Amino acid sequence: MLSRITFLFCIVLINACTNIEQKPTEKVAVNEKHRPGFHFTPKEKWMNDPNGLVYYNNIYHLFYQYYPDSTVWGPMHWGHATSSNMIQWEHQPVALYPDSLGYIFSGSAVVDSHNTSGFGTAGKIPLVAIFTHHDPKSEKTSITYQYQSLAYSLDEGKSWTKYAQNPVLKNPGIKDFRDPKVSWHAPTNKWILTLATLDRITFYSSSNLKDWTKESEFGKEFGAHGGVWECPDLFPLNNNGKQIWVLLVSINPGGPNGGSATQYFTGDFDGHEFTPYQTDTRWIDHGPDDYAGVTWSNTGDRRIFLGWMSNWQYGMLVPTDKWRSAMTVPRELSLIKQDEKYFLASTPVKELSVLEDSAMHWNQQVIGETDLTKNIKDFASLGKLVLASDSIRSFTLVLSNETGQKIELGYDKNSNQYFIDRSASGNIDFEKGFGARHTAPRISNKTSMDLTLIIDKASVELFADNGLTVMTSIFFPDTVYSKISIRSNDNFAIRSIEFRKMKAAN
Numbered sequence: 001m002l003s004r005i006t007f008l009f010c011i012v013l014i015n016a017c018t019n020i021e022q023k024p025t026e027k028v029a030v031n032e033k034h035r036p037g038f039h040f041t042p043k044e045k046w047m048n049d050p051n052g053l054v055y056y057n058n059i060y061h062l063f064y065q066y067y068p069d070s071t072v073w074g075p076m077h078w079g080h081a082t083s084s085n086m087i088q089w090e091h092q093p094v095a096l097y098p099d100s101l102g103y104i105f106s107g108s109a110v111v112d113s114h115n116t117s118g119f120g121t122a123g124k125i126p127l128v129a130i131f132t133h134h135d136p137k138s139e140k141t142s143i144t145y146q147y148q149s150l151a152y153s154l155d156e157g158k159s160w161t162k163y164a165q166n167p168v169l170k171n172p173g174i175k176d177f178r179d180p181k182v183s184w185h186a187p188t189n190k191w192i193l194t195l196a197t198l199d200r201i202t203f204y205s206s207s208n209l210k211d212w213t214k215e216s217e218f219g220k221e222f223g224a225h226g227g228v229w230e231c232p233d234l235f236p237l238n239n240n241g242k243q244i245w246v247l248l249v250s251i252n253p254g255g256p257n258g259g260s261a262t263q264y265f266t267g268d269f270d271g272h273e274f275t276p277y278q279t280d281t282r283w284i285d286h287g288p289d290d291y292a293g294v295t296w297s298n299t300g301d302r303r304i305f306l307g308w309m310s311n312w313q314y315g316m317l318v319p320t321d322k323w324r325s326a327m328t329v330p331r332e333l334s335l336i337k338q339d340e341k342y343f344l345a346s347t348p349v350k351e352l353s354v355l356e357d358s359a360m361h362w363n364q365q366v367i368g369e370t371d372l373t374k375n376i377k378d379f380a381s382l383g384k385l386v387l388a389s390d391s392i393r394s395f396t397l398v399l400s401n402e403t404g405q406k407i408e409l410g411y412d413k414n415s416n417q418y419f420i421d422r423s424a425s426g427n428i429d430f431e432k433g434f435g436a437r438h439t440a441p442r443i444s445n446k447t448s449m450d451l452t453l454i455i456d457k458a459s460v461e462l463f464a465d466n467g468l469t470v471m472t473s474i475f476f477p478d479t480v481y482s483k484i485s486i487r488s489n490d491n492f493a494i495r496s497i498e499f500r501k502m503k504a505a506n
Contacts, residue, residue: 107131226254286440
């Protein structure tokens with residue numbers, strides 16, 4: 001969520017806010033300029049953080065920070081969409097509206113299978129959302145204007161009732177006290193709430209989701225601290241039979257390429273304290289456009305991540321007219337052990353294959369400068385490109401259009417960095433720092449390389465070395481990129497290249 005919004009700005013926006021009619025499910029028009037073909041976007045107006053990600057009865061729920069009256073940030077609601085596969089979404093009515101306690105900031109949702117909250121009736125299992133109430137009225141005179149509240153649904157997320165005794169976790173005197181992520185901790189038989197509290201994370205526990213006890217704090221002496229900590233998530237992952245805990249923390253500003261980004265920590269969690277394995281700072285995505293990402297609850301052994309595909313540095317300035325912002329593609333998370341350290345890896349979910357169309361292959365080629373487009377008919381900037389090599393060499397992939405606008409990405413062996421350069425990508429004048437070259441370290445120590453690109457009209461997501469290095473970047477060309485080429489001056493021998501065209505999701 002947005003840091004350091006002024007009180008005056010909030011008041012102006014809330015005066016403009018009106019209730020909107022709850023419309024039936026609708027799909028967006030993917031032919032709009034810069035509208036992604038298969039990334040989630042709001043039908044119209046403003047969107048930021050993903051919220052309340054929960055899977056229940058074969059349906060994925062995506063709630064999100066939403067302002068239905070403008071294409072810039074305003075009094076926050078929870079928008080809502082549903083999907084059977086996380087790729088093809090249907091828009092649902094707004095789930096939560098601002099009320100007398102304030103705006104509805106970020107939070108999470110869980111399936112309360114054992115009705116610990118007591119919200120379930122007549123055998124109905126409740127979905128419970130816990131979120132931050134942000135009170136703009138008290139923000140001018142107090143620092144305790146954020147606190148945690150509950151809402152519940154007894155009809156599988158179609159409608160929501162706010163708990164009559166909100167808030168359930170009052171502010172102890174911390175200016176930034178927000179973004180609760182709740183999960184069930186089976187070893188201690190209790191709910192754990194992971195909360196962003198200014199420059200650290202505070203853990204709370206509860207048996208019923210209503211009464212919370214502080215357990216511990218983490219982070220004041222660890223990680224990046226260039227901005228406020230936000231949108232945490234805590235979960236276990238299995239690596240060769242060993243359970244490792246992962247803590248995600250978004251930060252704004254202070255990202256590795258400027259503005260917003262999400263760092264992660266690996267360690268142990270015993271239901272009381274998080275003990276980190278690492279002292280260095282690590283990022284789940286080194287690109288400029290992946291922020292506030294969290295994971296779905298109730299997905300069993302799978303851990304699936306979704307981020308806001310933008311950056312607070314320019315999120316309210318990007319040149320889209322009717323809507324602003326998209327989400328990343330959902331990503332499967334795993335751990336890779338290297339040099340006795342555990343690293344978080346991200347790869348596109350397998351469900352994305354539902355949109356894959358015709359495939360083209362190139363095998364055993366030495367790259368000088370190769371135009372791939374002549375073998376790709378009707379490429380309209382929707383595609384998946386997979387490259388594999390048994391050697392490590394510098395190379396550049398170029399996506400471009402007929403006017404010469406382009407985005408360049410690839411690997412520089414001298415610096416051992418992947419890069420995305422959008423300095424000539426199209427419209428870059430809306431913000432002075434947008435048109436830049438961004439870099440990410442190559443984390444893998446293998447002598448082979450693999451690269452997957454997810455290309456969608458106005459964005460590219462780069463997954464290198466089984467997802468150890470990830471970069472996400474948005475861009476705004478005047479016309480979609482219709483050409484793909486690859487070049488290298490280092491006798492780059494590629495084992496294989498595969499390109500699959502992608503269909504629009506709707």
